[in-house]
Amino acid sequence: MQLLEKIFDKYIYVVDDSEVIRTVIANCLKEKGFTQLITCENGKDALTKIEKFQKVDMVITDFDMPEMNGEALVNALREKFGDEVLIIVLSAQGSKQKIVEMMRKADDYIIKDEIDLIKSDIFFAIEKCFMNYQLRKENERLLAELKERDKRMKMELETAQSLLAEFKELKNVQSSVFKIAYYNKMSNIIGGDFFTLRRIDKDRIGVLLGDISGHGIPAALLMLVFRNAVIESIENNPSPDKAMADLNTKLSSIFPETKYATVSYLVLDETKHSVLYTNEFQNPIVLLKSSGELLELDNGKYKLIGIYTKELLGEEPEFSVDEFVLEKGDKLFLFTDGIIEATSPESGEQYGIERIEEVMKKNYKQNMPTILKMVLQDFYNYTKQMVSDDVTIFGIELF
Secondary structure, three states: HHHHHHHOOOOOEEEEOOOOHHHHHEEEEEEEOOOOEEEEOOHHHHHOOOOOOOOOOOEEEOOOOOOHHHHHHHHHHHHHOOOOOOOEEEEOOOOOOOOHHOOOOOOOOEEOOOOHHHHHHHHHHHHHHHHHHHHHHHHHHHHHHHHOOOOOOOOHHHHHHHHOOHHHHOHHHHOOOEEEEEEEEOOOOOOOOEEEEEEEEOOOEEEEEEEEEEOHHHHHHHHHHHHHHHHHHHHOOOOHHHHHHHHHHHHHHHOOOOEEEEEOOOOOOOOOOOEEEEEEEOOEEEEEEOOOOOOEEEOOOOOOEOOOHHHOOOOOOOOEEEEEEEEOOOEEEEOOOOHHHOOOOOOOOOOOHHHHHHHHHOOOOHHHHHHHHHHHHHHHHHHHHOOOEEEEEEEEOOO
């Protein structure tokens, strides 16, 4: 572990309500050569000591603890330090859903098992986290140098923008059964949201909405790679679950280790009036029935496309697919997190999916394009048009 030799003086906090666990981990790290170790009984104790010492590089925390658990501690650390503090979560909760939730907040996740396994895993996790941090800082430095070259930056942005033109305008797919509308506004010249509409055969239309991690030129380059992979996966795999599995395999071998996509893919059948879908996306698909009933559809198992491999899971990833039949007037809505995570400049609270659904319920008798306009009007009134992320929303109606 060559990298570990360079980080022995990093300030590492070991947080666990079990004195045995935190002592074992601290002793193991001391034996390895780490010198700046602080042990804490829970999240509250950790924040107090961090405030006292004013130095923190990494926090290794248990998930289930009294007073302040690991998830609350992670949220507090991210709010105060952003991604400048590395976080490893220890937990006996080994569900895929919990791992995905925590991996979106922490830098690594170790399932508590036998002490010997924790001891062996911890060194690997620490090295990987600091290595990723080092790579991220190097990337930031290179990006800063790139931004200083104004002329070159402008040329690259214009080139990348022209290459992405197809993703800014949907394919001209006509349907006598489904009405489809969308809205997209990028936070800068090149965004991470992507969307496409493609006719699969004479009776079926594929609708795909997603989000690529990151923004700017790196995201634009990933978008080009993603575009080709999406088209090939959709054309070669008629079922959404098979298309998603093929896409995940492609991206896991092409994308950098820390990059991923989240994807929602639907196949609309114009003959059966049915929808076949898999939703590996941050947000559920919202189904607004003609009666006013509102349902959230989410059969996703992994959420992060391009991350999960057979080597990681111990088996080939299998994606869920479900089907339902629409009735006349039923509407579907898909949207990226640029909407629900946008905040009010007055209260600081997120717009949230609850507000979207409230607008939809109040206006359920309206047609789909009108409902989209009502949602967007409420959204921009709430945020005062101060939005820092890409905003994309789709609407589909059976008429």
